[in-house]
Amino acid sequence: MGTGHQIARLGRFRVLALVHEGEQSRVYRCHDPTLARELAVKVARPDAPNPAHARRRLLLEARLRAANLHPVVLPLYRLLRTVAGPALVGPWVPGTPLTAHLGQGQPAPASLALTLAEEIGGALDALHAAGWWHGDVSPANVLLGAGGRPLLIDFGAARRLGQRPFDGRVLFTTPLVTAPEVWANRPVRPQSDLYSLAVLLYAALVGRYPFAADAPERLRDCHIREEPVWPAALDPAVRAVLARGLAKEPAARFASGAELAAALRVALGGLSPYKADAAETASAFFTTPARSHGSDDALSTAAARLEQFAAALDESERVALGALLETARLAAARAFAASARVAMRLLAPAAALLALESSGAVWQLAHGPVSADELAVRCGIPVQPLRRVLAVLAAVDVLVRDGDRYALTPPLVSAYSTPLGSGATAGPIAQAATFWAHLPRWVQTGMPYLHMDRPDGAAYAEVADVLDALHAEAAAELAGRLRAAGLLPPGAAILDIGAGSAVWSRTVAVSDPEATVTAVDRSLVLEVARAYAAAAGMAARFTALAADWRDASLPERAYDLTILANICHLEDEHEVPRLLGRAVAAIRPGGLVAVVDTIPDEHAQKPPLDALLQALQLGMRTVGGGVYTLQQYRAWLEGAGCRVIAAWPLQASGGILTTLLAQRA
Numbered sequence: 001m002g003t004g005h006q007i008a009r010l011g012r013f014r015v016l017a018l019v020h021e022g023e024q025s026r027v028y029r030c031h032d033p034t035l036a037r038e039l040a041v042k043v044a045r046p047d048a049p050n051p052a053h054a055r056r057r058l059l060l061e062a063r064l065r066a067a068n069l070h071p072v073v074l075p076l077y078r079l080l081r082t083v084a085g086p087a088l089v090g091p092w093v094p095g096t097p098l099t100a101h102l103g104q105g106q107p108a109p110a111s112l113a114l115t116l117a118e119e120i121g122g123a124l125d126a127l128h129a130a131g132w133w134h135g136d137v138s139p140a141n142v143l144l145g146a147g148g149r150p151l152l153i154d155f156g157a158a159r160r161l162g163q164r165p166f167d168g169r170v171l172f173t174t175p176l177v178t179a180p181e182v183w184a185n186r187p188v189r190p191q192s193d194l195y196s197l198a199v200l201l202y203a204a205l206v207g208r209y210p211f212a213a214d215a216p217e218r219l220r221d222c223h224i225r226e227e228p229v230w231p232a233a234l235d236p237a238v239r240a241v242l243a244r245g246l247a248k249e250p251a252a253r254f255a256s257g258a259e260l261a262a263a264l265r266v267a268l269g270g271l272s273p274y275k276a277d278a279a280e281t282a283s284a285f286f287t288t289p290a291r292s293h294g295s296d297d298a299l300s301t302a303a304a305r306l307e308q309f310a311a312a313l314d315e316s317e318r319v320a321l322g323a324l325l326e327t328a329r330l331a332a333a334r335a336f337a338a339s340a341r342v343a344m345r346l347l348a349p350a351a352a353l354l355a356l357e358s359s360g361a362v363w364q365l366a367h368g369p370v371s372a373d374e375l376a377v378r379c380g381i382p383v384q385p386l387r388r389v390l391a392v393l394a395a396v397d398v399l400v401r402d403g404d405r406y407a408l409t410p411p412l413v414s415a416y417s418t419p420l421g422s423g424a425t426a427g428p429i430a431q432a433a434t435f436w437a438h439l440p441r442w443v444q445t446g447m448p449y450l451h452m453d454r455p456d457g458a459a460y461a462e463v464a465d466v467l468d469a470l471h472a473e474a475a476a477e478l479a480g481r482l483r484a485a486g487l488l489p490p491g492a493a494i495l496d497i498g499a500g501s502a503v504w505s506r507t508v509a510v511s512d513p514e515a516t517v518t519a520v521d522r523s524l525v526l527e528v529a530r531a532y533a534a535a536a537g538m539a540a541r542f543t544a545l546a547a548d549w550r551d552a553s554l555p556e557r558a559y560d561l562t563i564l565a566n567i568c569h570l571e572d573e574h575e576v577p578r579l580l581g582r583a584v585a586a587i588r589p590g591g592l593v594a595v596v597d598t599i600p601d602e603h604a605q606k607p608p609l610d611a612l613l614q615a616l617q618l619g620m621r622t623v624g625g626g627v628y629t630l631q632q633y634r635a636w637l638e639g640a641g642c643r644v645i646a647a648w649p650l651q652a653s654g655g656i657l658t659t660l661l662a663q664r665a
Helices: 051-066 110-129 190-206 216-225 236-245 257-267 293-312 315-338 340-358 361-366 372-379 383-395 410-415 423-432 439-445 458-485 503-509 523-535 575-585 609-621 630-639
Strands: 013-021 025-032 037-044 078-082 085-091 142-144 150-152 399-402 405-408 493-497 516-521 542-546 559-565 587-597 642-652 655-664
Touching (some): 013 037, 025 051, 037 051, 051 078, 051 085, 051 458, 110 190, 110 257, 236 257, 340 361, 340 383, 361 372, 372 383, 383 399, 383 439, 458 503, 458 523, 458 587, 458 642, 458 655, 493 503, 493 575, 503 516, 516 523, 523 542, 559 575, 575 630, 587 630, 630 655
Parallel strands (some): 493 559, 516 542, 559 587
Antiparallel strands (some): 013 025, 142 150, 642 655
């Protein structure tokens, strides 16, 4: 533990210890007195060789961790603004770095190697699918937590796939694991990370690293030119897997972490990290955590209740359903704390069906088809959340959809003779994903589970930094499209309604030194926006209007572009047209309105499940609204005197957002 830097508090968190001190950052173990829990807080070093670069890398790490790409990526709770600069707040995970287990002269258990291949390989696949290269899959950046499950940490070296890895003359990777093409400053690709993972697997299965040298230059030569030494006792099948993983040319390596893990599993004879051979001394490496019998029992109960649906399915369908339920149970038992996405994808459809059952809607659907409006009237539940739940269930083939009419699929109709019960929904679901436990109440009342924010926006201000990082890439894509289409005049005046950190308007305006931004939001939220504008050199061109965007006094015909980003879903279907009308009134003739939100197409036969689940989640979080369709927005904008000219999908870290662009007549 470092001892050269003393600090007592970071925000409201009391510092317990400095646990890591690197060239670019420090990590503190902290105590949160409000929630009575320990946290890991990471800050950029103000005395780093390039402090601005250290801050940029920290914010990039926040962006990647906030995206919650995979269960073994250390999650981000929030991005905190402190006197020491931005701070990444995440869970404190007791454990040891992989450095303590590799390269000790003796092979580690094969179960450890396979765990690394499957878990870290899976995390890398998710990262690569999002377009990023980790850049430093080193033993110091893999933490073994309780039960031996690895966590991938520290994304400070990350780059976009296809970029060159060197930043000036500095290479922010660990020489011990750096791939040959990275040393040569060639554009990085997924195989560059997988080479580093293969180095870790070699060290686990052989007992030493493939190359060792004191000087980075010597390690560079080894990685580029030399071959590893293979122990005579090493199984030939295992050697073949490692040799392919360590191939000098990226094209000769495995295409994905999943492919690497599958090959290693075969080479090791099917050994599973969760069913390790009894002869292996895994207990020397791992301490199995105590099981929570209540949680496990609740999850088993949930699975048993859902299995009632399988009564009329054929054998192959029952096997598939059983495998899915077991996967959900294991994923929730091992990973739900770090992976809301796993719980959402696997358990939300089940929660949706159970929520409908408690209102009598499932009985109606079993005797369907029935429209959402008819179902809402018969069951006495609000139609807006009902539409979202029905769409999710249709996407996973629990319901058959014909236009706006829904019915249970035939096998489920015959299986529904056994009631599922009602009030117990929250119990089992809460054990796996607390969020979805509130789904039945939302379906029956239409009220969200979150408390209302204060008038000054305190709660939203706390997460504005994280949302800025999540939306930065999509905002840059929007800015690029507007520039490429020549849709904004030089020196454009931009109005950002419900601005948050103003990431959208700031990103659009930053490349034009004459462009101005007026941001409308609550007072504490605008403090965050001002800080970002100042950091971007835009303080003189940035105006903050502290007000509720629903009632703010806005000049008419004063702006070239009005942006409403992730705001409309907060309002009901009566308020959204009024808000859009005010946005249109604020722009000049020929000016633009950009609505950025989750916007499904109601005519799509079967929209993507991820988008539907996101819509469902947004609806549960808001008081008045939900998610409105492309057709609804088009009608509202045309009613306000605008012509829709584009609908652009934008890739944000949290999913796909749509920008609907309309021009005033």
